Amino acid sequence: MTTKTAVTVRVPAKVNLQLAVGPAREDGYHDLVNVFHAVALFDEVTVTGADSRAEGACAGLGVEDATGGGLAGHVARVPVDGTNLAARAAELVAEACGGPGAVAPVRLLLRKAIPVAGGMAGGSADAAAALVACNAWWDAGLTREDLLALAARLGSDVAFPLLGGTAVGTGRGEVLTPVESPGRYHWVFALAEGGLSTPEVFAAYDRLRPEAPAPAGDPELMAALAAGDARRLGAALSNDLQPAALELRPELGAVLECGRAAGALGAFVSGSGPTCAFLAASADHAAAVAGALEESGRCERAVTAHGDVPGATLL
Ligand SMILES: C[C@](O)(CO)[C@H](O)COP(=O)(O)OP(=O)(O)OC[C@H]1O[C@@H](n2ccc(N)nc2=O)[C@H](O)[C@@H]1O
Numbered sequence: 001m002t003t004k005t006a007v008t009v010r011v012p013a014k015v016n017l018q019l020a021v022g023p024a025r026e027d028g029y030h031d032l033v034n035v036f037h038a039v040a041l042f043d044e045v046t047v048t049g050a051d052s053r054a055e056g057a058c059a060g061l062g063v064e065d066a067t068g069g070g071l072a073g074h075v076a077r078v079p080v081d082g083t084n085l086a087a088r089a090a091e092l093v094a095e096a097c098g099g100p101g102a103v104a105p106v107r108l109l110l111r112k113a114i115p116v117a118g119g120m121a122g123g124s125a126d127a128a129a130a131l132v133a134c135n136a137w138w139d140a141g142l143t144r145e146d147l148l149a150l151a152a153r154l155g156s157d158v159a160f161p162l163l164g165g166t167a168v169g170t171g172r173g174e175v176l177t178p179v180e181s182p183g184r185y186h187w188v189f190a191l192a193e194g195g196l197s198t199p200e201v202f203a204a205y206d207r208l209r210p211e212a213p214a215p216a217g218d219p220e221l222m223a224a225l226a227a228g229d230a231r232r233l234g235a236a237l238s239n240d241l242q243p244a245a246l247e248l249r250p251e252l253g254a255v256l257e258c259g260r261a262a263g264a265l266g267a268f269v270s271g272s273g274p275t276c277a278f279l280a281a282s283a284d285h286a287a288a289v290a291g292a293l294e295e296s297g298r299c300e301r302a303v304t305a306h307g308d309v310p311g312a313t314l315l
């Protein structure tokens, strides 16, 4: 008999230090070399018991802004039905326990600090957190490998937030190899109003680059990470999806320019965008870059976060 009243898991956002994208595959996905880096912008997912059962094991889901109003517009765009990636994660854990009838129904509460549809894998992070939280709530006994396999069924970005740190993703991004990264990096993220659809950004990429070569890793980026050298890392950052995101949102060009003018060591679109990411030389420099971005009025908000940080953690 369980004595738990709630289980909460904290989970980080990601930024992609390299995103090399191959040509479209027959299944519609793209092979990637995807260097994931977990940053200290955290969502929290809390599981509690629910009185009633809907169709599945997840009987209800709520979403709150964890930033005190800064993400109000974002949170309003998050689905609260069974399509939410965190609810789907709960159903997969229930399935592994023998089906929804084999577990007591739960309610999920998502407290979000990660921008929605911002290219920082917020929904994927919530799904990873829900896998860990439901595994604990139902005493399901799933191993890390079991959870990684369930994560890959939910989306290409879901496995990484289970690990956190820095890792290279291959395949469609879900086959992960951790990378030793001794440095502590100071990041600034310029949030945009409205999200970008990941499939639309990949489709724009296919239009812009119909003859894309197979994706390849970047030894210079790996050497910069091994050395913990922010300046070298800043020069090696790359994102093949950036031209596609800029085609869909030309105004992001001025955001990148503003961060560069404030002395950022690297300025790029995060994943599929529209969040723009900037590497700073120190925590103070990050605060100054964030101030310059906010003053420019070209972004919705600018936030600072260090990396890397651990993956989904039970609180
Ligand atoms: C852009 C990134 O965020 C970089 O980390 C990810 O590649 C996207 O990962 P995600 O949001 O988890 O994406 P999924 O839910 O797996 O796929 C959504 C859609 O994105 C496109 N997609 C995604 C991953 C991939 N390797 N190739 C793709 O073409 C496909 O159109 C797919 O239907």
Ligand SMILES: Nc1ncnc2c1ncn2[C@@H]1O[C@H](COP(=O)(O)OP(=O)(O)OP(=O)(O)O)[C@@H](O)[C@H]1O
Binding pocket: 077, 078, 079, 083, 084, 085, 086, 110, 115, 116, 117, 118, 119, 120, 121, 122, 123, 124, 126, 127, 157, 195, 196, 198, 271, 272, 273
């Ligand atoms: N828990 C969730 N949080 C946010 N969005 C969710 C969630 N579950 C489903 N979604 C849906 O997924 C879409 C993409 O949201 P998400 O925040 O994961 O985007 P993203 O950060 O750009 O993803 P990625 O970087 O993995 O491509 C949203 O527009 C929303 O409709």
